[in-house]
Amino acid sequence: MSDTSKIYKQIQTAITIHKRDFRITVFGPIIYIMSTISITIGIVIIRNYLSYIESNGLYPMPDLFSFPYRWVIILTGVYLAFSAVVAIARERESGAMELLFYGPVDNVSYVIGKYSAQLTVYCLLIILYLICFFIISNIAGVQIPASFFMMMLLSLFTGAYLISVGVFVSTISKSVRSATLVFLTLIASTLLIQASQAWLSNIAPESDYYNPVLLLQQLLGWVQVVLTWLSPFSYLNYGVNEMLRGNMVAFLRVVGLSFVFCMTFIVSSIIGLKIRGVRQ
Amino acid sequence: MISTRNLTKTYPEVEAVKQVTLNVRAGEVYGFLGPNGAGKSTTMAMLLGLIKPTSGELSLFGTSLQDDYFAIKNAIGVVGENPYFFDEMTAWEFLSFHADIFMMESKENRINELMETVGLRQYANIRPSEYSRGMRQKLSFVRALLHKPDLLMLDEPVSGLDPHGIRQIRGLIEEQKKSGTTIFISSHILSEIERTADRIAIMHKGKLLVEDNLDGLRYSVDQSVRVNVEVANVPESLSRVLSEIPHIVDHNIDGQHIEIRLDASLDYRAELSSAITASGATIIGMETRKASLEETFMTFTDDNVIGLSKGEVQ
Numbered sequence: 001m002s003d004t005s006k007i008y009k010q011i012q013t014a015i016t017i018h019k020r021d022f023r024i025t026v027f028g029p030i031i032y033i034m035s036t037i038s039i040t041i042g043i044v045i046i047r048n049y050l051s052y053i054e055s056n057g058l059y060p061m062p063d064l065f066s067f068p069y070r071w072v073i074i075l076t077g078v079y080l081a082f083s084a085v086v087a088i089a090r091e092r093e094s095g096a097m098e099l100l101f102y103g104p105v106d107n108v109s110y111v112i113g114k115y116s117a118q119l120t121v122y123c124l125l126i127i128l129y130l131i132c133f134f135i136i137s138n139i140a141g142v143q144i145p146a147s148f149f150m151m152m153l154l155s156l157f158t159g160a161y162l163i164s165v166g167v168f169v170s171t172i173s174k175s176v177r178s179a180t181l182v183f184l185t186l187i188a189s190t191l192l193i194q195a196s197q198a199w200l201s202n203i204a205p206e207s208d209y210y211n212p213v214l215l216l217q218q219l220l221g222w223v224q225v226v227l228t229w230l231s232p233f234s235y236l237n238y239g240v241n242e243m244l245r246g247n248m249v250a251f252l253r254v255v256g257l258s259f260v261f262c263m264t265f266i267v268s269s270i271i272g273l274k275i276r277g278v279r280q
Numbered sequence: 281m282i283s284t285r286n287l288t289k290t291y292p293e294v295e296a297v298k299q300v301t302l303n304v305r306a307g308e309v310y311g312f313l314g315p316n317g318a319g320k321s322t323t324m325a326m327l328l329g330l331i332k333p334t335s336g337e338l339s340l341f342g343t344s345l346q347d348d349y350f351a352i353k354n355a356i357g358v359v360g361e362n363p364y365f366f367d368e369m370t371a372w373e374f375l376s377f378h379a380d381i382f383m384m385e386s387k388e389n390r391i392n393e394l395m396e397t398v399g400l401r402q403y404a405n406i407r408p409s410e411y412s413r414g415m416r417q418k419l420s421f422v423r424a425l426l427h428k429p430d431l432l433m434l435d436e437p438v439s440g441l442d443p444h445g446i447r448q449i450r451g452l453i454e455e456q457k458k459s460g461t462t463i464f465i466s467s468h469i470l471s472e473i474e475r476t477a478d479r480i481a482i483m484h485k486g487k488l489l490v491e492d493n494l495d496g497l498r499y500s501v502d503q504s505v506r507v508n509v510e511v512a513n514v515p516e517s518l519s520r521v522l523s524e525i526p527h528i529v530d531h532n533i534d535g536q537h538i539e540i541r542l543d544a545s546l547d548y549r550a551e552l553s554s555a556i557t558a559s560g561a562t563i564i565g566m567e568t569r570k571a572s573l574e575e576t577f578m579t580f581t582d583d584n585v586i587g588l589s590k591g592e593v594q
Contacts, residue, residue, distance in 0.1 A: 005305050005350075006349075006350060008385075009350045012383055013381060016377065016380040017381075018380050019380075020366075020377055024368055027368075028296055094364060095360070095364040096364050096365070096366055097361065097365065098330060099360065099364040099365075100381070101328075101329070101330060102328060102353075102356070102358035102360070102424075103353055103354075103358075103378065103381045103382060104349070104350045104353040104380060104381060104382065105353075106349055106350075277330065277331060277332075278330055279325070279330060279331070
């Protein structure tokens with residue numbers, strides 16, 4: 001079989017798997033519950049900002065929408081990545097993955113099909129969020145800045161990166177439980193380290209010598225440096241901040257790095273599935 | 281059709297499959313037997329590309345999975361031991377999804393035709409999770425046959441089925457055999473293999489002990505044929521007469537019943553009949569009893585006689 005024919009078959013198979021998974025996600029209730037929660041959180045943050053503006057007459061941030069949008073994106077991305085984790089790990093655990101591999105499904109078409117289904121849902125949700133933010137901006141009488149669209153572009157890559165991490169974790173995990181545990185630990189520790197580092201950096205240590213706060217600040221600072229290079233959340237924050245500062249080179253670098261990491265995790269998932277096999 | 285040479289799978293704690301060399305010919309029904317833990321499922325998984333062999337070679341349709349993965353997979357239909365389904369799909373959607381995986385054109389007709397054949401047409405819009413075990417197994421068969429495969433690989437296809445279900449599945453297998461499909465069946469239900477298989481392989485503790493047709497297997501374990509003769513007017517000289525016939529290995533006279541073990545290399549029944557009649561006895565009935573597959577299988581896999589298989593049999 002020629003390489004072209006093989007690639008064609010891989011694409012066709014991936015499309016079939018994609019359609020099935022997309023249908024499962026879209027016809028299930030959880031995606032709607034999750035997106036409603038995400039957008040509600042976004043609305044609450046915006047409402048608080050507007051109340052603050054009303055009572056103080058001041059803009060709390062350079063862009064009213066960037067912070068709530070970041071939260072919406074993080075929640076959505078994490079959910080869809082988690083959804084990919086569960087879907088793949090459950091398929092392996094139940095034997096459904098083996099069933100697929102009885103037929104002309106290989107690790108490339110399987111990973112691409114699964115990944116693209118979640119990514120498509122994510123893209124559709126971003127469009128939905130854009131509509132919601134437009135409605136909110138009209139109601140609030142605050143115009144959405146042009147930078148918001150750049151942030152949307154960045155969020156596409158952030159979500160793509162997050163979902164690829166989820167797919168990777170599930171392809172190498174033994175069971176739903178272990179995959180869930182690994183993924184949630186990864187996400188929770190990343191968010192916790194970032195939040196702790198931000199909190200600790202605001203505490204001034206009383207003494208320079210043998211101060212545990214200082215030590216912790218330094219330690220978390222080093223971890224934060226590593227996370228800045230790895231965490232999709234860091235890329236989102238860093239990219240948005242650079243964009244708001246008008247540093248487009250740094251912004252594009254973040255977009256590029258997110259894409260590279262995303263591709264790295266997809267390729268790792270394909271290799272991981274090949275090594276790990278389809279059996280429980 | 282299927283060919284392996286020194287196929288081996290080693291896990292850190294155990295050597296699951298040890299240098300298995302087997303050949304499945306086109307158009308035949310190949311029974312793959314072995315007790316639990318013999319390495320049958322591991323061998324099947326390697327044949328299907330689900331597990332990578334540690335060493336050895338395997339080819340399907342004369343080529344390896346690495347060389348022509350999609351063409352080979354398109355030509356195989358598999359019924360696994362456990363019928364897996366997707367919870368969210370009805371039976372029809374499940375089959376339709378698989379037809380898409382195989383890029384089938386005009387899938388509707390084929391699905392309806394097969395569902396009708398196995399009597400599931402009226403249950404097509406029900407989720408398989410609501411099916412009985414037998415119905416699920418039949419649905420697995422339909423899935424495996426959807427794309428008209430040249431090779432059917434069946435892992436315990438009738439396990440857990442009631443006699444009616446077994447009969448239906450047997451009918452499907454026979455139909456496929458008639459249409460020229462090569463069938464590889466792994467099963468514990470020896471009577472089913474005995475009925476359907478052209479050739480049989482027996483695995484034990486990771487080794488392929490023997491690969492032959494049923495008569496060949498029987499001959500491997502016992503070079504004699506048991507003949508039960510019922511006679512009237514048994515003369516005293518009958519025992520001596522029987523002892524003098526060179527092809528009789530052993531005999532036992534119990535009243536009017538004589539149990540004789542004859543050399544199985546040729547059919548000596550006519551000669552036996554003449555000798556008994558000549559002794560003055562009257563033959564009322566004669567029955568030849570061959571060792572069943574179960575007896576043959578037990579002999580092969582029995583640890584007490586396993587020395588037989590260490591090198592000599594294969």
